[in-house]
Amino acid sequence: MVGRNREKERRLLLHAFGVFAGVLLLALLLTAYIEHIAIRQERDRMEHIATSIGSETYETLLSEMGKTRVLEAYLIQTGGSYEGFERIAPILLEEPFVRNVLFAPGGVVEAVYPMAGNETAIGLDMNEEGAGNREAQAAIEKGELYIAGPFELIQGGSASPDACRCF
Secondary structure, eight states, X not given: OHHHHHHHHHHHHHHHHHHHHHHHHXXXXXXXHXXXXXXXXXXXXXHHHHHHHHHHXXXXXXXXXXXXXXXXXXXXXXXXXXXXXXXXXXXXXXXXXXXXXXXXXXXXXXXXXXXXXXXXXXXXXXXXXXXXXXXXXHHHHHTOOEEOOOEEOTTSXXXXXXXXXXX
């Protein structure tokens, strides 16, 4: 009888261990599945955020490129003169991330709007070595808009300026 009880206890312990191991395995599988779903949902959220930011950036760039075209049209209309430009410059500077507009015929800055705080940019030769000059030269050579940076500006601070050749 003692042998039978021991055998029953042993079977009961094995059965209990089997149930425990099965429940533990199911719990681990359930946890892994829940974590997998959470990671997939987070990836989907990040994808949505990235797409939204990309779309907003695209729309902002389109808007700013339109303003560049306004500047180009003004320069064509005035034969390349920037005199009287202060009438339309506020339109170009409506966005807080647009700080100034440089006029650099031949690659040398002759004027900047607004002048206040940007005086040191006058005379800057974009044909020489310097932060952003390579991108400005590429814009002049190819006639395309370039966005570069961020890098330190001669007038202080840092920015990611765009350069455009306006005829």
